[in-house]
Each structure stands twice: as C-alpha cells, then as structure tokens.
Amino acid sequence: MIEAKHLTKRIHNRLILSNVTHTFQTGRFYGIIGPNGVGKSTLLQLLSGAAKPTSGEVMLAGKPLDSYAAKQLARKLAVLQQGGLPPAAFTVREVVGMGRYPYQNWFGDEKNDPAVLVDRALEAMGLTALQNRPLERLSGGERQRAALAKVMVQEAELILLDEPTTYLDIGYQIHLLDTVQAWQRERELTVIAVLHDLNLAALYCDQLLVLHEGGLAASGPPKEVLNESLIRSVYGASATIVVHPATGVPQILLQPGGAAPLR
Numbered sequence: 001m002i003e004a005k006h007l008t009k010r011i012h013n014r015l016i017l018s019n020v021t022h023t024f025q026t027g028r029f030y031g032i033i034g035p036n037g038v039g040k041s042t043l044l045q046l047l048s049g050a051a052k053p054t055s056g057e058v059m060l061a062g063k064p065l066d067s068y069a070a071k072q073l074a075r076k077l078a079v080l081q082q083g084g085l086p087p088a089a090f091t092v093r094e095v096v097g098m099g100r101y102p103y104q105n106w107f108g109d110e111k112n113d114p115a116v117l118v119d120r121a122l123e124a125m126g127l128t129a130l131q132n133r134p135l136e137r138l139s140g141g142e143r144q145r146a147a148l149a150k151v152m153v154q155e156a157e158l159i160l161l162d163e164p165t166t167y168l169d170i171g172y173q174i175h176l177l178d179t180v181q182a183w184q185r186e187r188e189l190t191v192i193a194v195l196h197d198l199n200l201a202a203l204y205c206d207q208l209l210v211l212h213e214g215g216l217a218a219s220g221p222p223k224e225v226l227n228e229s230l231i232r233s234v235y236g237a238s239a240t241i242v243v244h245p246a247t248g249v250p251q252i253l254l255q256p257g258g259a260a261p262l263r
C-alpha cells in the first residue's frame with residue numbers, strides 16, 4: 001500500500017499540486033488522468049521518490065518513502081519514465097538486465113542467475129529476436145517495450161508507469177496493457193499509470209484519479225468517474241459516453257468542433 005498524504009508541490013514558486021491525499025491499495029490498477037500540464041507526472045515522481053514534495057509525505061508500506069535506502073526502494077517499486085529509454089549503444093538484453101541492479105552486489109553479480117527472468121520478460125514483450133540489437137537501432141515503440149521488460153525484471157510490487165503506451169500502435173497498446181494487467185493480477189501488484197487515452201484507462205483501471213487545477217477532481221471506478229460533464233469541465237471537450245458492449249465500461253466518443261478555446 002502506498003499513501004499520498006497532503007502532497008503539495010511548488011516548482012519555481014508555482015503551485016502544481018495542492019494537498020493531494022489518496023491511498024493506493026495493494027493489488028489494484030490505478031489510472032491517473034487529467035489534461036496536459038496538470039501535474040500527473042509530478043504526482044508520479046512524488047510517489048516514486050524521484051521528486052520531493054514541498055509539503056506532505058508519501059508512506060510506502062507504512063514507512064515514509066525517504067526512510068528507504070535506494071536499492072531497498074528499487075526492490076519495492078519500479079518506474080517506467082515518460083519517454084521510456086534513451087537511445088544508447090547497449091543491447092536490448094543488456095538494458096533489460098539492468099533492471100536487476102537492486103539485487104546485485106558491487107560487482108554486478110546476484111545470488112541467482114537472472115537469465116531466465118530476462119528471457120521471460122523479453123518474450124513477454126516480443127523482443128526475443130531483437131535482444132542483441134543496440135537500443136539506438138530500435139524504433140520508439142520497440143524501445144518502449146524494452147523499457148517495460150526492464151521494469152518487469154525488477155520484480156517490484158508497486159509499478160509506476162508514466163504514459164506507457166506512448167509510441168505504441170493500437171495492437172501493441174493492448175498487448176502491453178494486457179501483459180501488465182495479467183502480471184498485476186497474477187502477482188497482486190499495485191499498478192499506478194498515467195494515461196492519456198481515457199478509453200484505455202476505462203478498460204484497464206480499477207480506479208481512476210482525475211487531476212484538475214492542482215487537486216483531485218474525482219476518484220473512483222471508471223463507471224463512476226467518467227461522465228460527459230467531467231470531460232467538459234476538466235478537458236474542455238464535448239464527448240458522448242457509451243457503454244462498451246463487451247466489458248460494460250464507459251467509452252468516450254469525441255465530438256469534432258466541441259472543444260473549448262485553449263487554456
């Protein structure tokens with residue numbers, strides 16, 4: 001369980017987040033949604049410890065986040081950064097193997113051979129054939145899949161994903177989220193993902209948190225949270241909500257010409 005307690009974040013004296021409080025329960029899939037620049041990545045950075053709140057605190061398994069040593073924290077939580085991995089000369093296999101660093105000693109060795117784990121993650125992400133190719137010679141989507149494979153081998157119980165479907169075509173978007181969901185359910189992981197695609201968010205998340213004007217505008221299951229007036233007030237867009245015929249979750253049909261002037 002991870003708790004955001006009264007988190008406030010100012011950047012260069014500008015208030016980005018104000019008094020955000022939420023408890024993320026173990027074994028659930030959360031989506032953080034909201035318009036561009038509202039503070040979704042900032043909230044994820046506060047939850048991962050990559051940034052410090054101006055006030056408030058994050059509690060992980062009942063202890064303040066900053067009481068964890070770096071490697072200890074990396075065994076508990078893994079992060080997929082926005083934009084994934086930079087192009088680099090390391091091979092896909094080497095980069096995915098780097099996800100094991102929290103378990104390695106000074107010499108880069110660990111007790112058990114991680115090769116099987118790396119093989120499994122490469123296979124799950126459809127990267128087996130590309131494993132010896134340097135990252136700099138992959139497409140954006142392939143690099144994004146490598147980034148997720150690296151997160152998988154980290155074997156953390158809390159997974160923070162910042163726009164994980166960026167660069168992916170619709171086939172790989174579904175494949176990636178299916179993989180994350182199967183893995184989350186099998187191991188009772190907690191997943192917190194920043195998602196822009198509200199339809200994907202409704203399909204995969206148990207709970208949605210809607211950020212608007214520095215705070216939580218709404219939170220709850222997609223069926224309770226996603227409605228036409230929320231889409232209009234938060235995004236300034238006109239939408240029609242329909243019920244997905246197979247899953248029963250809300251899906252959004254956008255209406256051309258229905259946008260408010262840019263904020």
Ligand SMILES: Nc1ncnc2c1ncn2[C@@H]1O[C@H](COP(=O)(O)OP(=O)(O)OP(=O)(O)O)[C@@H](O)[C@H]1O
Pocket residue numbers: 011012016034035036037038039040041042043
């Ligand atoms: N290092 C920084 N210096 C100055 N402003 C920053 C910095 N990092 C973020 N911000 C500002 O903080 C606000 C929140 O940024 P954040 O990246 O959290 O938004 P977001 O909701 O994830 O946006 P997007 O959907 O566009 O990715 C933005 O207005 C951004 O310009």
